Amino acid sequence: MRPAFKTVGVVGKYDSTQLTHSLEKLIAFLQSQGKRVVVDNRSLQSQPPGPVSMMPLPELAATVDLAVVLGGDGTLLSAARRLVEYDVPVVGINLGRLGFLTDIPLDAMEQMLGQILEGEFQEESRALLATTVQRNGLNVADTLAVNDVVISKGARGSMVEIEVYVDSQFVYGLRADGLIVATPTGSTAYALSSGGPIVHPALPALVLAPICPHTLSNRPIVLSDNSRVEVILVRGPSANVNFDVQDSVDLQEDDRIVIQRARRPIRLLHPHGHSHFAMLREKLHWGAHL
DSSP states (O other), X not given: OOXXXXXXXXXXXXXXXXXXXXXXXXXXXXXXXXXXXXXXXXXXXXXXXXXXXEEOHHHHHTTOSEEEEEEOHHHHHHHHHHHGGGTOOXXXXXXXXXXXXXXXXXXXXXXXXXXXXXXXXXXXXXXXXXXXXXXXXXXXXXXXXXXXXXXXOOSSOOOEEEEEEETTEEEEXXXXXXXXXXXXXXXXTHHHHTTOOOOOTTSOEEEEEEEXXXXXXXXXXXXXXXXOXXXXXXXXXXXXXXXXXXXXEEOOTTXXXXXXXXXXXXXXXXXXXXXXXXXXXXXXXXXXXX
């Protein structure tokens, strides 16, 4: 039997000019379905009409049975990283451009979301990356990423020099603009732009994708997601590491970035009939039947 979603959390894109009207429409629809609605207090600057609670996202995550994210993929990435520890399923309604993760169009919101609320949906798990930045034997940062962890040259423009290890085995020394460690979800993001493969989200895999490597034989590598990836910064005056382009840490020489699959996945709910390949055809403008 499908779970009953009695309390629904709503998280919106913070800087969207079209959010207020869409958010009020979403709240009204959820209330018409008999749901208690809780809104992330950063998503709306004023109290919405009707019996709606507003609270910070961590408190919302501990309260709701379902989270509905109204925005683009970046909004969902940000919310997912904070919702994952509470095992809250997430639905994405697209206000952005691509919408790889926020796959419900705004103009079909009531129909498709209504199906999900009635228990008609497809659920999938998406792995996250847990990363620790170590400096002089101490942990200076711990964070999660849904798409990717990117070690980058930063603003100075010179290449970084890094050493890469997988499960304590030396892989290579790399001179490049950087290195992307991506989940299957992130394989259609920055890693794709850097020549990486598209990995089906059901595969337990990680992708290592160099960014503009000095040696052209440095090609992307697909690993088991049980792997522990360690990257040591040998040289890089302004190097940094970022997580889903949401947070970043400035790096120093000899810093060690340790990346592995996170303990919990995020749960995504899709309307019935959702197809990963249909999504790729639409978003990447692949050809249909010949």
